Amino acid sequence: MNRLALSVSSAIARVTESALGPYQTAVIRIGFSATWLLFLLREFPHREELYGPDGPWNWDLAQQLIAVNHAFTALMWSDSGGWFEFVYVLAVLASFLLLLGWRTRTMSVLFMLGVLSLQNRSVFVGDGGDNVLHLMSVYLVFTRCGQVWSLDARRARWVRSEGAARARGERIADRVGVVLWAVLGFALVAVTAGGRFDGVDPTVPVIVWLVWLALAVWWVVGRRAKSAEPRILLDVVGNIVHNGALFVIMAEACLIYATAGWYKIQGSRWQDGTAVYYPLHLDYFSPWPGLADLLSSSGTLVMLVTYGTVVVQVAFPFTLFNRRVKNVLLAAMMTEHAVIAVVLGLPFFSLAMIAADSVFLPTSFLRRLGDWVARARARVVARRGRTPLPGPRAPENPEPTHANSPA
Amino acid sequence: MRYQVGAALALAVVAVAVCVHLGMVFLHVAPSNTVTKAHGKAIDDWVYPEFEQNWKLFAPNPLQQNIAVQARAEVQAKSGEIRTTGWYDLSAEDGRAIDGNLLPSHTQQNELRRALDFFLATHDSDNRPSGLRGSLSENYLRRIVVLRLDREDAAGKGGVVEQVQVRTRTTNVPPPKWSTEKISDKPIYRVLPWWSVATDDTDTDTDGGAE
Incomplete structure (x- = not known):
C-alpha cells in the first residue's frame, strides 16, 4: 500500500515539476510545421484551384457543407480573393515562424488556425497526411514545444545571462510580445463581436480564447506577483497541460497504427x-x-x-x-x-x-542529432568566411538528470 | 496550500480531459460495438468536426481496381452548330502528371479521385443523389470536369460547352505474375447522365492550376 502511494506521488511529481520530452516536442513541432510549410509552398501555384473562392469546390458549395458540419475555417469569413490570399500567406508565415520557434505558443495557435482554415474549407482534396496534420496542429497548441531548438529558447538564454548582468529587479521589457498579444487580441475580439464564431463548433473558439487569456495571466503574474508562488503555480499548470497533450499525441500515434x-x-x-x-x-x-x-x-x-x-x-x-x-x-x-x-x-x-x-525517438539520439546539426551549421558559416558565430553552443538541457523520458 | 489545491485541481481537470478525449477518439475509430451503438451521438458530438479521423489506410483490403474518370462535352460552336466531343480520359492525364513526379500535387492525386469517391458515396446505382451531400458532390464533380475540359480547350475556338457527361471506367489490376488467379481484364463502364453547365461553372480560375 505504501509502495503504491509512493509511486503515485512520484508520478505526480514528474508530471507537475517539468514539461517532459522537450526534445521530442521540439522535433514534432519542427516536423509538422515543416511538412505544412513545404506543402503550402508546393501547392502555391495550385492554391486557388484547391482552396480559392472560385475553385471547383467554390465558396458557395463550401458554405453549404459548413452550415451542416460547423467546422472552423476563416476562409468562410469572406468570399473575396484578397482575403483568401491573405489567409494563405498567413498560414505560410505562421508555419515558418513555428518552425523557428518564434513566440512558439502564439505561432502554434496561428498555425492551427491556418491548417484548419484551409483543410476545412476544402475537405475533399486532402488525404491521410492532411488528417494527421489537422489533429496534431490542435494538440501542439497545448504543448511547450519551444523549450529547445527555438528562437524562444535562445531569447530565454539571453534574458537569463543579461538579467544576471543587470541590476536585480530591473526587468527586460518584451515589447514585441505585448504588441503581438494586443494586436491578436483586438482581432479576436473583432471576430467574436462580428459574429464570425456563430454557428461554429466551439472547439476552436474556446482554444483560441483560452490561450489568449492564459498569455495575459502569465504576463501579469510574471510582472506583478509579489511572491513566487503564483508564478510557480502557473508553471505547474503549464507543465500539466503540456504533459497531458504529449500523452495525447503519443496515444494518437498509437491509435493510428493500431x-x-x-x-x-x-x-x-x-x-x-x-x-x-x-x-x-x-x-x-x-x-x-x-x-x-x-x-x-x-x-x-x-x-x-x-x-x-x-x-x-x-x-x-x-x-x-x-x-x-x-x-x-x-x-x-x-x-x-x-x-x-x-x-x-x-x-x-x-x-x-x-x-x-x-x-x-530517444532523447540521447535527438541530442546527438541536434549537436550534429549545430556543428554542420557552424561549418557552413565558417566556410562562407564570415565571422564565426559566438562559439559552439553549450548543450541545452532544461531537464536535469531524469531527462531520458518519455522514450 | 492554496496553490497546492490549484495544482491538484489542474491535474484532475487535465487527467479527466485526456481520458475522455482518448476514450472518445478510440470509440470513433473502433468498429461498431455495444458502447458505440448506445452512445453514438455523444461520440459524434465530441469527435466531429475537428477530431474526425480515418486510418483504414489500404485496409481491410487495398483497392484492386483502377477507376478512371472520363468526360465529354456537348459544344455549341460559333456557327450555332451543336457537336459532341470524344471522351477525354481525365484520370489518365492525372496519371501522366504523377509519373516521374517526386511531389505530386493534390490537384493531380486527390481532386478528381476523391470527388468521384464523394459522388459514388452519395449516389445510388441509378445515379440518384441522396440529400444535400449528393447534390453538392454532383456540382463539385461537374465543376472539376468543366475546368479540365476547358484546359483541354474541348469547346474549340469561340465554342461554348453546353453540357458535360461523365463516365467511369473500372479495370481490375492484373494479378501478380507469380499468382495463378484469373480475373477479367475487361473494363466496366458506368455512364452518368448529361449535366447542363451552370453559368458560374465557367468562372473557375483556370490559370490556377495550369502547369
Whole structure:
C-alpha cells in the first residue's frame, strides 16, 4: 500500500515539476510545421484551384457543407480573393515562424488556425497526411514545444545571462510580445463581436480564447506577483497541460497504427500476402511504374513486406514498454514511410507520419542529432568566411538528470 | 496550500480531459460495438468536426481496381452548330502528371479521385443523389470536369460547352505474375447522365492550376 502511494506521488511529481520530452516536442513541432510549410509552398501555384473562392469546390458549395458540419475555417469569413490570399500567406508565415520557434505558443495557435482554415474549407482534396496534420496542429497548441531548438529558447538564454548582468529587479521589457498579444487580441475580439464564431463548433473558439487569456495571466503574474508562488503555480499548470497533450499525441500515434494494423488483419489480401502489390499498380499511386514492377517481381518479397507491415503496425503500441524493441520498430516504420514517400508518390503524407513517429525517438539520439546539426551549421558559416558565430553552443538541457523520458 | 489545491485541481481537470478525449477518439475509430451503438451521438458530438479521423489506410483490403474518370462535352460552336466531343480520359492525364513526379500535387492525386469517391458515396446505382451531400458532390464533380475540359480547350475556338457527361471506367489490376488467379481484364463502364453547365461553372480560375 505504501509502495503504491509512493509511486503515485512520484508520478505526480514528474508530471507537475517539468514539461517532459522537450526534445521530442521540439522535433514534432519542427516536423509538422515543416511538412505544412513545404506543402503550402508546393501547392502555391495550385492554391486557388484547391482552396480559392472560385475553385471547383467554390465558396458557395463550401458554405453549404459548413452550415451542416460547423467546422472552423476563416476562409468562410469572406468570399473575396484578397482575403483568401491573405489567409494563405498567413498560414505560410505562421508555419515558418513555428518552425523557428518564434513566440512558439502564439505561432502554434496561428498555425492551427491556418491548417484548419484551409483543410476545412476544402475537405475533399486532402488525404491521410492532411488528417494527421489537422489533429496534431490542435494538440501542439497545448504543448511547450519551444523549450529547445527555438528562437524562444535562445531569447530565454539571453534574458537569463543579461538579467544576471543587470541590476536585480530591473526587468527586460518584451515589447514585441505585448504588441503581438494586443494586436491578436483586438482581432479576436473583432471576430467574436462580428459574429464570425456563430454557428461554429466551439472547439476552436474556446482554444483560441483560452490561450489568449492564459498569455495575459502569465504576463501579469510574471510582472506583478509579489511572491513566487503564483508564478510557480502557473508553471505547474503549464507543465500539466503540456504533459497531458504529449500523452495525447503519443496515444494518437498509437491509435493510428493500431487502427491501420488491426483492420488490415481482416483483409483477404493482407492474409494471402499480396496486398502490397496492389497500391503499387494503381495509376494514382505509381509515379515510378518500373520501380513498382521491380519491387513486386518476387512474390516472396511482397509477402514478407505485406506481413511485416501488419506485424509492425499491430505490435508497435505494445513495444513502447520495451525501449530497445520500440527503437527497432520505430526505425522500421520510418524507413517504410520514407519508401512510401517516393514509391507511392505520397511525400507529404510520409513526412507527416515520420514527424508523428519522431515523438518516440530517444532523447540521447535527438541530442546527438541536434549537436550534429549545430556543428554542420557552424561549418557552413565558417566556410562562407564570415565571422564565426559566438562559439559552439553549450548543450541545452532544461531537464536535469531524469531527462531520458518519455522514450 | 492554496496553490497546492490549484495544482491538484489542474491535474484532475487535465487527467479527466485526456481520458475522455482518448476514450472518445478510440470509440470513433473502433468498429461498431455495444458502447458505440448506445452512445453514438455523444461520440459524434465530441469527435466531429475537428477530431474526425480515418486510418483504414489500404485496409481491410487495398483497392484492386483502377477507376478512371472520363468526360465529354456537348459544344455549341460559333456557327450555332451543336457537336459532341470524344471522351477525354481525365484520370489518365492525372496519371501522366504523377509519373516521374517526386511531389505530386493534390490537384493531380486527390481532386478528381476523391470527388468521384464523394459522388459514388452519395449516389445510388441509378445515379440518384441522396440529400444535400449528393447534390453538392454532383456540382463539385461537374465543376472539376468543366475546368479540365476547358484546359483541354474541348469547346474549340469561340465554342461554348453546353453540357458535360461523365463516365467511369473500372479495370481490375492484373494479378501478380507469380499468382495463378484469373480475373477479367475487361473494363466496366458506368455512364452518368448529361449535366447542363451552370453559368458560374465557367468562372473557375483556370490559370490556377495550369502547369
